Amino acid sequence: MGQGHGWEGAVLKLLRAKDFVFTVTGTEQVTEHYRRVHLTDGGMLAVAGVHPTMWVRLWFEAAGKPHQRAYTLVDPDPAAGTFSLEFALHEGRAGDWARSAKPGDTIEATVHGTGFTDPDPAPSHILAIGDPASLPAINSLLGALGSAPATIWFETPEEDGEAGDSGAAGLPLRLDPTHHELRPVPRQNAGAHLLTQVKTDAPTLLSKTPDPYVWIACDTATTRSLTSYFRKELGVPKQRMHALGYWRP
Secondary structure (H helix, E strand, C coil), X not given: CCCCCHHHHHHHHHCCCEEEEEEEEEEEEEECCEEEXXXXXXXXXXXXXXXXXXXXXXXXXXXXXXXXXXEECEEEECCCCEXXXXXXXXXXXXXXXXXXXXXXXXXXXXXXXXXXXXXXXXXXXXXXXXXHHHHHXXXXXXXXXXXXXXXXXXXXXXXXXXXXXXXXXXXXXXXXXXXXXXEEEXXXXXXXXXXXXXXXXXXXXXXXXXXXXXXXXXXXXXXXXXXXXXXXXXCCCHHHEEECCCECC
């Protein structure tokens, strides 16, 4: 690969991670703070295959050191060798790269650690909790689990305050109004508002469904708190849950 990936890259190599180079073919500015980048896969999909919520590690340089960030594949096409990535445009190297990406640009990536196991039995109701960073994974999850009813608590950017669902407006959420319910929650108090809202709503929903599936992908601290709540206070078995912290404030 073109650049060294430091100790993180060395560890991934020991774990038999696979490296690829992606090439930008185009971009779309979905909203002011959300950008989609279209790429060719450098042979990745033929080697690694495709599964729901599949993600890759992109490599960025910050202060002269390599750092990796994970992004979920959007609309992967193994036959064409293409997919897209969607970026919530926070400050930082990843956001800067997405803002300036143009056709012909390349970026190095590593595939390791991604996976998906279908819940068994199939969910009678999905409880999904996320934010713009995990939006592509939410879409992939809902697509993979078919017609199961779903309630999605979606944390909107803090600057939207109490503006209801304005933080979700324009974002590419792929919801079916016949069985998907979106509950936007403005980000307040470092995620505490989301935690309170979920604790208010979830017990009633869980009491009405025999085979729930809980999927959580928020900032790391909120994800940890929610996971503990569902496991310890609501008694959801770990095999009926998936939780992964997607970012740190």
